[in-house]
Amino acid sequence: MSDAAAPxxxxxxxxxxxxxxxxxxxxxxxxxxxxxxxEVVELRRSQPLPGESLGGGGPAELTPVYAVRFAxxxxxxxxxxxxxxxxxxxxxEEAGNPGAEENP
Amino acid sequence: xxxxxxxxxxxxxxxxxxxxxxxxxxxxxxxADWEARVFALNVALRRRDTYSSDxxxxxxxxxxxxxxxxxxxxxxxxxxxTTLLIEKGVLAGDPGADE
Numbered sequence: 001m002s003d004a005a006a007p008x009x010x011x012x013x014x015x016x017x018x019x020x021x022x023x024x025x026x027x028x029x030x031x032x033x034x035x036x037x038x039e040v041v042e043l044r045r046s047q048p049l050p051g052e053s054l055g056g057g058g059p060a061e062l063t064p065v066y067a068v069r070f071a072x073x074x075x076x077x078x079x080x081x082x083x084x085x086x087x088x089x090x091x092x093e094e095a096g097n098p099g100a101e102e103n104p
Numbered sequence: 105x106x107x108x109x110x111x112x113x114x115x116x117x118x119x120x121x122x123x124x125x126x127x128x129x130x131x132x133x134x135x136a137d138w139e140a141r142v143f144a145l146n147v148a149l150r151r152r153d154t155y156s157s158d159x160x161x162x163x164x165x166x167x168x169x170x171x172x173x174x175x176x177x178x179x180x181x182x183x184x185x186t187t188l189l190i191e192k193g194v195l196a197g198d199p200g201a202d203e
Contacts, residue, residue, distance in 0.1 A: 026162035
């Protein structure tokens, strides 16, 4: 969508948790990854945060978008596969060592 | 109902009970002529910048859950386009009306 780049703060391999969200508008973090811990695969590009561009306020701020991989067992409780999806940095928080705390 | 966005009806990823996904044949882009017209109309409106992709997706997700779940893919597109065109004053109508 855009060749411009926003500063990114997450490196490939970083352990991240998708924030639980209650947005009032369009958002692109499906419920099934909210609160779940995954791993950053790569930085994709910078794109405006979905939902922030609504309402005629002009273009939203560019935000880094990452491919984040979640183990099926983390999402569904079972399975050996993984699910990778693109998530905006705003949706993510560093989760440190996932073994150090109980998963939700 | 915009305050209840966290339970918007489109967010069914991982939810059971809908049965198997049956992809259409690759050459079956549309099931009826009106679907192609809805598709083309949306392309035209996007190129004119009448609304953005995010606004369009948001309008689909704002559908009442019962209507959303009972509608086909392009029925949702038609409804979202109608919603946005009324809200932006392109079409006359009541933005709060259900139909």
